Amino acid sequence: MNKKVALVSGASSGIGTAVACTLADHGYRIMAAGRDAGRTEELREYSPNIETWIGDIGSAEACTELTGHCIQKLGRLDLLVNNAGIYFPANAENTNDEIWTSTIAVNLSAVFYLSREAIPHLRETRGVILNIASDWGLAGGKDAVAYCASKGGVVMMTKAMALDHAHEGIRINAVCPGDVETPMLYEEGVARGLDADEALRQAAEMSPTGRVTSASEVAALVLYLASDAAAQINGAAIPIDGGNTA
Numbered sequence: 001m002n003k004k005v006a007l008v009s010g011a012s013s014g015i016g017t018a019v020a021c022t023l024a025d026h027g028y029r030i031m032a033a034g035r036d037a038g039r040t041e042e043l044r045e046y047s048p049n050i051e052t053w054i055g056d057i058g059s060a061e062a063c064t065e066l067t068g069h070c071i072q073k074l075g076r077l078d079l080l081v082n083n084a085g086i087y088f089p090a091n092a093e094n095t096n097d098e099i100w101t102s103t104i105a106v107n108l109s110a111v112f113y114l115s116r117e118a119i120p121h122l123r124e125t126r127g128v129i130l131n132i133a134s135d136w137g138l139a140g141g142k143d144a145v146a147y148c149a150s151k152g153g154v155v156m157m158t159k160a161m162a163l164d165h166a167h168e169g170i171r172i173n174a175v176c177p178g179d180v181e182t183p184m185l186y187e188e189g190v191a192r193g194l195d196a197d198e199a200l201r202q203a204a205e206m207s208p209t210g211r212v213t214s215a216s217e218v219a220a221l222v223l224y225l226a227s228d229a230a231a232q233i234n235g236a237a238i239p240i241d242g243g244n245t246a
């Protein structure tokens with residue numbers, strides 16, 4: 001019961017899976033929240049340190065339920081990783097109400113609701129919130145109006161909340177990946193009429209380092225930022241993008 005507990009949203013694929021597994025490898029007990037029941041439950045086979053919650057986090061009620069489930073099952077909370085996210089390529093004219101509302105609900109409102117629920121528990125453990133934002137929360141991107149609005153909101157919410165809760169020993173930071181090799185990158189490529197290999201090749205070509213970031217590299221940054229070694233990093237939005245935002 002003394003082991004640290006991390007709640008990871010969007011754990012059923014991509015960065016979320018890498019984060020949940022990396023944290024479990026390093027001794028955390030995990031509440032892995034995912035929409036996809038099959039893939040989320042598979043995480044239990046990876047480690048006995050992983051518990052699961054299956055559901056859609058697109059409402060305040062769901063975020064309350066998820067946090068309550070984490071505390072009930074694992075007894076404490078030391079780290080909240082707000083990772084779940086969605087992206088629909090669209091400019092303002094093509095962004096219908098459904099794209100706008102769902103993007104803001106998952107990428108921004110759920111980050112707020114889960115953080116609000118987590119804070120009383122993190123106050124007790126002097127814990128950490130890590131928001132997986134995006135380099136498109138730091139600079140604009142083409143055909144990404146709702147996504148950029150949501151991720152820019154996450155970056156500023158991170159900074160505002162970090163100032164509010166630093167004196168309570170809670171640290172809050174944002175991780176801002178560029179292109180990461182996950183289903184989201186491939187799905188974006190498919191939406192642009194590319195196959196997966198071509199989507200990856202084009203993304204790599206745009207990066208100063210000539211390659212995209214791996215999910216495990218993002219997970220390693222999360223592990224570091226959650227650790228006491230990062231005790232003086234607070235309210236930061238840290239790119240991990242091969243230098244794209246430079």
Ligand SMILES: NC(=O)c1ccc[n+]([C@@H]2O[C@H](COP(=O)([O-])OP(=O)(O)OC[C@H]3O[C@@H](n4cnc5c(N)ncnc54)[C@H](O)[C@@H]3O)[C@@H](O)[C@H]2O)c1
Pocket residue numbers: 009010011012013014015016033034035036055056057058083084085086087106132133134135176177178179180181182183184185
């Ligand atoms: N892949 C990239 O290039 C990239 C770049 C920058 C930022 N990001 C961010 O990283 C995070 C993880 O994305 P990824 O690349 O692993 O993509 P992904 O599509 O593989 O994973 C996204 C996860 O979020 C979950 N999710 C989405 N909507 C949900 C909902 N309503 N309720 C519950 N879960 C929901 C999905 O089920 C999935 O597990 C996202 O916030 C994304 O915006 C990704």
